[in-house]
Amino acid sequence: MHFNKNQNIGDVYLFFNSIPSTHSYAMELLSNSFPKHGTVISADFQEAGKGQQEKNWFSDKGKNILLSIILFPDNIAPSKLFLMNMAVSLAVRKSILIEYPVPENIYLKWPNDVYIFNKKVAGILIKNSLNFHKVQNTIISVGLNVNQPSFPDFLPSATSLFLNTSKETNRKEIEKNLFAALEEYLTYINEQPDLLEFQYHSCLLGMNKEHTFLIKKNNETLQGTITGVSNKGELIVKSSSDYQSLYFQHGDLIYL
Incomplete structure (x- = not known):
């Protein structure tokens, strides 16, 4: 910079x-x-x-x-x-x-x-x-x-x-x-x-570890693994149920 x-x-x-x-x-x-x-x-x-x-x-x-x-x-x-x-x-x-x-x-x-x-x-x-x-x-x-x-x-x-x-x-x-x-x-x-x-x-907390989240928009729980953060700043979570990578903005998730 x-x-x-x-x-x-x-x-x-x-x-x-x-x-x-x-x-x-x-x-x-x-x-x-x-x-x-x-x-x-x-x-x-x-x-x-x-x-x-x-x-x-x-x-x-x-x-x-x-x-x-x-x-x-x-x-x-x-x-x-x-x-x-x-x-x-x-x-x-x-x-x-x-x-x-x-x-x-x-x-x-x-x-x-x-x-x-x-x-x-x-x-x-x-x-x-x-x-x-x-x-x-x-x-x-x-x-x-x-x-x-x-x-x-x-x-x-x-x-x-x-x-x-x-x-x-x-x-x-x-x-x-x-x-x-x-x-x-x-x-x-x-x-x-x-x-x-x-x-x-x-040193990202929870990286490559399975965790339980609450998705705020539908009040549903998500079991998944944090695999990183995108260039746009989205948290990437791989779902434990279907192994799909999901992208979340700040405020979308609550760590349980």
Whole structure:
């Protein structure tokens, strides 16, 4: 991937003690000003943080990483957009690995979550704005649970680095490692897309394993095996009953 600004991620760093949403603030910057490529908006607390499908993001103040990054990609086709999801997911995973170097325990759950064992440690939200079939700008938002000591009962599948390492971790160090990993993996989109896809699939949660899903549109269960993710970002599941490969968009399935 190439960028139209010779600027590193994090060179412009805007920090807030509290903000409604770093993602919303990034959108406002793009609407009302001319932010530089790589601008980071970070906060200790989000009053209305959102994840995928407008779900609320829970986080104690000053414990975790809550940030959004503004990018101006150049020479990336809309058909390659899910490669960006792969690159960002792998970058977040790499930043976690530096602090928790147990790669066999860290998975990427399609489409935009990072898991330690069977619990979610990070969520990613990516918004691309297209103009004349080109990507005009991108907002990458990351919520990474770092030093969160516990979670409420209504989040039984959430975890943090602290809960897996029993020690507090310097959030700024993780951010620095995340920015460097992003710079690295984003170049793979055009330069090494096959390697990007290989690395993503090698740590995809449930890959080549049979699982039970709920198909939301007809409320039917599906027994099948995840065989990969398509170039369009669709989850590919091979049905255990007729061995047919089925393609699902985000929001079509629920893991049971």
